[in-house]
Amino acid sequence: MTQSRNTGYSLRQRRNLIGRFSLASTPINDHIRYEPDEKCTPLSSFVVAIQGIVLVLPLAVSIVVINVLATGQDEAFLTWSVFSALIIVGIVTALQASRISRFGAGHLVVMGVTPNYIPLSVLALNEGGPAMLASLMVVSALFFFAIATRLPQLRRVITPTVSGTVLMLIAVMVLPICLDRFGEVPEGAPTLAGLCVALVTLTVSTVLILRAPRCWRPWSILIGFASGCVAAALLGVYDLEPLYAAPWVGIPEVGFQGLDLTPAAGFWALLPMFLIVTLVQAIKGIGDNVVIQRVSRRRPRTTDFRLLQGSLYSNGLGVLLSGLAGTPPASPYSSFTASVVNMTGVAARNVGYVIAIMLLVLALLPKFTGALLTIPSPVMGAFLLLAVGIFFVEGVQTIVRDGLDFQKTVVVGVSFALGAGFEQQNILENLLVHPWGTLLGNGITVGAATAIALNVFLNLTSPRSRRLEVRLDFSDLPRIDAFMRKVAADMHWSEEATQRLRSAGEETLSSLLQPDSGHPAGGGTDKTPRLIIAVRPDGGAAEMEFISTLEDEENLEDRLAYLNEEDESVDEREISFRLLRHYASSVRHRKYQGMDIVAVRVEA
Incomplete structure (x- = not known):
């Protein structure tokens, strides 16, 4: 291709246009030592996994205990709940680290359990017993799967603005819990003991995050915990009773009560409440995965919504298994994940497999679980405070990154x-x-x-969008060009602005049909994928969406962001990317499972 199809620019002119603009450099997380697809050493995996376990286990077990006590179950059911919760969390953690069919986030995701269903669990048990609760949780899991499947259609409703706001609110909600833990010390302990322990933990951890040598970063959480535990022991607030009381080995009797296959009126009365909580959990899960993807890369990429959908499918499976087992549903602890990655510099997903194995072992060896439960509450409160602060900032960044x-x-x-x-x-x-x-x-x-x-x-x-459906092929470029002309005329744009809109449409099509994409140009067969173009006026600009069924791995938004970091020699295959960035004020590329959506904004 030596000449643009509608602009008339020669290849040399197109190259000259490239030099008229530059892109902001991509931010770099230079503290990341291992990215998700890089395998870290066995020692590093083990050390980071221990720190993830230390963070998540006390909180997860506490939520399970609160759930069992709140629902009035006996000690045998408590033993079963803790056992099954650890097994399920381990399974979902391994699944999140994988990419199996539609399941898995392909990232290190520290999983735990959520307390959000506890009030509803009490109502369900009082209304119809464990069988009704299990049935409601199964329906909630199916609703979770439906949200993940329909995520492309929900993109204008569940936006980064929504998920970022939810992340910020979660931080605000958890913050008082962090501070309450500072005062949870045994009776007779010094008045300021809890606060002193928390301050020691927080100070050591913060200093390690800010100034620890690179070789010490993987150990930073363990050092922080150790310093807090030493301070607690010196002040007499270290309680070893959970360790003494726990047996060495224990496999409880199965506590599954079956499903209620004949829903009564109580089931239908409670179902809307469960679906509302599930929707909130799904929105939180979207925000969680956005945060995890961003903090796990040295050079943050555009959010991969295929992995996000895989994470939601895995979360839905966790809800399903937890409902059948009668335990609080598994849920990502993205604040802990972000803390582990930021403090250790390790985001390798094979750490997720190590965490999963450890959780399965801990489920069978209650003595080790008891040892972790001896960590004083002020120490956990200090780490939770640190994680919540990072989490709040990630919520703000999620909103700002979207514009x-x-x-x-x-x-x-x-x-x-x-x-x-x-x-x-x-x-x-x-x-x-x-x-x-x-x-x-x-x-x-x-x-x-x-x-x-x-x-x-x-x-x-908002103004209604105009739509055009064509084949994803250069042979349909004249129809696209005519459509762009008509849209520009309806918006009363000048000839220069019209030319810019037409050129942006052409270069978007050209970018989607690069030789290394899944659908090269020039096919024109019946099997050529369809392309839907929707254009909506937005003040003095036009918002275009190109919706296709591409299956290539490359994200156009990432490609555009990296152009300025390459050498100055111009590859003809890159010209469309560069010109697209020249004509458009913004380009967003969302890759879903089975669908690609490229949003292009062109100013008048």
Whole structure:
């Protein structure tokens, strides 16, 4: 191709255009020693896995215990719940590190259990027993799978603005829990003992994060825990009773109670509550995976929504298995994952397999679990505080990376203010019948619902888009060009702006049909994939979406970001990428399982 099909630029002219713009350099996480697909040494894997276990196990077991006590179950069921929770968390952790069919995030994901279903579990057990609870959790898991499958269709509703706001609200919700743990010390301990232990832990950990030599980074969490435990022992607040009480080996009796296959009225009354909590969990899971993908790379890439969908499918499987076992559902602990990766510099997914094996062993050896449960609460509170701070910043970055214009600022501001306000004072609790007041007055639910509602409102009140369906082939370029001309004429654009819109459309098609993509140009057969183009006016700009079924691995947004870091010699295959970046003010490429969506914004 020596000449552009509609612009008339020669190859030399196209090369000259490339020099008129430059891209911002891609941020680099230079502290990352091992990326997800790089295998770290067995020693590093073992050390990092231990630190992940130390972070997640006490909190996960505590949530299981609270769930069992809140639902009024006996000690035998408690033993079964802890055992099955560790097994399920281990299975899902290994699955998240993998990429098996549609399942798996392909990243290190530290899994735990979520407390969000505890109030609903109490209601379900009182209404219909363990069988009804299991049935409700199975339906919730199916709903989780449906959200993952329909994620491309939900892209304008569950946006980075929504997930980022939810991440920030989670941090706000957990923060008081961190501070409460500072005061959880045995009776008779010095008044300031808990605070002193927490400060020692927090100080040592922060110093290690900021200034530890590269060789010491993988050990930073263990050193922080050790310093806190030493301080606790010196102040007399180290309780070893859980270690003495735990047996060496234990395999409990199976506690599965079966499913309720004849749903009663109580089932249908509780189902909407379970689906609401599941939706919030899914939104949180989306934000979690965005954070994990970003912190795991030396050179952060555009979010891979195929891996995000795989993570949601894995989370849904965790909900399904947990429901059948009668334990709180497995859930990603992205704040802990981000902390482990940032503090150790290790994001290799083979660490996830090591964590999974350790969890399976710990499930069979309660004595080791008991040893980890002796970690003083102030030490855990200090680490949780550190993780929550990092988590809040990741939520902010999720929003900012998507572009923060005035409308998004209002959406985030109103949603966060309402969510944080309801977290401090639930004004619905006394206005609605229990448990609806508690459920709908939850800060995360209110914030997420507000953000979604405002997004839906913006979509409904935006100008309607114009659509064109063609083959993903250069032979249909004249139809695309005519469509772009008509759209520009309807928006009363100048000839120069019209030319820019047409050129952006051509270069997007050319970029999708690069020789190394899954669908080279010039096929023109009946099997040629379809391409849907939707153009929507947005003030003084046009938002274009190119929706196709490409299966190639390359992300156009990443390719555009890396162009300025290559040598100055121009490869003809790169010209379309460079010109696209020249004509468009922004390019977003979302790769889903079985679908690619390229969003291009062109200013008038």
